[in-house]
Amino acid sequence: MILTVTLNPSVDRALEVDVLVRGEVLRAADSHIDPGGKGVNVSRALLANGIRSTAVVPTGGAEGDQLVDLLNAEGVDMLAVPIAGRTRSNITLAEPDGTVTKINEAGPALSDTEFAQVSKAVLDAASTADWVVVCGSLPPGPGIAAFTELCERLVGSGSRLAVDSSGAALLAGVAAGAALVKPNREELAEAVGREPATLGDVIEACHRLRAAGAGAVLASLGADGAVLVDADGVLAGVSPVSVPRSTVGAGDALLAGFLAAGARGSAALTEGLAWGAAAVSLPGSRMPGPADLDRTHVSVTPDPDPSRPLHS
Numbered sequence: 654m655i656l657t658v659t660l661n662p663s664v665d666r667a668l669e670v671d672v673l674v675r676g677e678v679l680r681a682a683d684s685h686i687d688p689g690g691k692g693v694n695v696s697r698a699l700l701a702n703g704i705r706s707t708a709v710v711p712t713g714g715a716e717g718d719q720l721v722d723l724l725n726a727e728g729v730d731m732l733a734v735p736i737a738g739r740t741r742s743n744i745t746l747a748e749p750d751g752t753v754t755k756i757n758e759a760g761p762a763l764s765d766t767e768f769a770q771v772s773k774a775v776l777d778a779a780s781t782a783d784w785v786v787v788c789g790s791l792p793p794g795p796g797i798a799a800f801t802e803l804c805e806r807l808v809g810s811g812s813r814l815a816v817d818s819s820g821a822a823l824l825a826g827v828a829a830g831a832a833l834v835k836p837n838r839e840e841l842a843e844a845v846g847r848e849p850a851t852l853g854d855v856i857e858a859c860h861r862l863r864a865a866g867a868g869a870v871l872a873s874l875g876a877d878g879a880v881l882v883d884a885d886g887v888l889a890g891v892s893p894v895s896v897p898r899s900t901v902g903a904g905d906a907l908l909a910g911f912l913a914a915g916a917r918g919s920a921a922l923t924e925g926l927a928w929g930a931a932a933v934s935l936p937g938s939r940m941p942g943p944a945d946l947d948r949t950h951v952s953v954t955p956d957p958d959p960s961r962p963l964h965s
């Protein structure tokens with residue numbers, strides 16, 4: 654069983670506009686409301702493909718009730734931990750050319766007591782989980798020290814920890830010895846203090862995160878696909894998408910597919926890339942199901958060209 658942890662979940666509202674013009678009243682051509690947050694999306698993608706998981710989410714206010722209702726409607730198993738604050742709403746503005754503008758609220762502050770309650774729920778459930786997947790931003794309130802302690806307690810108790818976060822939270826997961834981290838290009842650049850220009854730069858940065866404690870690094874690169882660096886070596890893959898519709902949730906789908914296929918080797922990277930590409934082809938934060946997946950356009954190599962430039 655996979656346990657996902659979203660310390661700062663969201664109700665995702667996606668609006669599709671012909672063109673985004675500041676200062677104007679725009680009419681949405683379409684709109685979607687989905688349960689959101691990175692760990693929530695991992696659980697949603699897994700469930701869409703017949704794999705059950707449990708999503709730990711702090712929830713509060715009317716938006717928290719809406720999040721629970723949305724997750725129940727999709728049949729996602731969850732551990733909802735009540736908080737006093739109001740669960741956030743994140744807004745996506747998507748244009749026909751695939752441009753996505755996202756406005757994410759900070760989210761509700763968790764008190765020390767509330768974070769301790771969430772941590773207890775996670776640690777209790779982790780004892781029977783194959784993976785504990787901690788994803789997304791940290792809410793205001795608990796500092797990085799509290800997050801670091803949670804990661805260390807999970808690794809120390811023998812859990813296989815995966816972390817998809819940014820900044821200090823990503824580095825905390827690395828230092829705690831997470832079995833897997835999933836930075837995107839921007840998060841990888843921030844973690845190593847250098848903007849990658851080529852595939853070789855990405856591979857080098859992944860090696861640095863492994864040297865700092867991560868077991869495996871799955872670096873997602875948008876249209877440039879993804880790179881996996883682990884004890885087996887280096888793999889790189891691409892998954893072309895002819896008409897990107899919304900990249901929101903693509904990284905979560907990539908991670909979910911990778912985990913679903915065993916989190917190791919070419920087959921797992923292929924599956925992750927197929928799920929990621931399928932998510933990009935769907936609106937809003939929609940997660941792909943079996944009918945959306947096309948593995949035929951995915952290509953993975955154990956001998957990537959390090960000089961290959963990344964899209965600017």
Ligand SMILES: Nc1ncnc2c1ncn2[C@@H]1O[C@H](COP(=O)(O)OP(=O)(O)O)[C@@H](O)[C@H]1O
Pocket residue numbers: 836837838872873874875876877878879892893894897900901902903904905907925926927929930933
């Ligand atoms: N424009 C795109 N074309 C093709 N695949 C894409 C595109 N954007 C994202 N993907 C797929 O989704 C995965 C995750 O996207 P990325 O934007 O890197 O993650 P995140 O959503 O975490 O920022 C990529 O590794 C790739 O497989």
Ligand SMILES: O=P(O)(O)OC[C@H]1O[C@](O)(COP(=O)(O)O)[C@@H](O)[C@@H]1O
Pocket residue numbers: 661663665688689690691694743755757788789790791900901902903904905906938
């Ligand atoms: O596009 P990604 O990185 O896969 O994740 C999308 C999810 O992350 C969010 O943008 C939240 O991200 P943060 O937790 O980093 O604020 C959600 O609104 C959305 O469901």
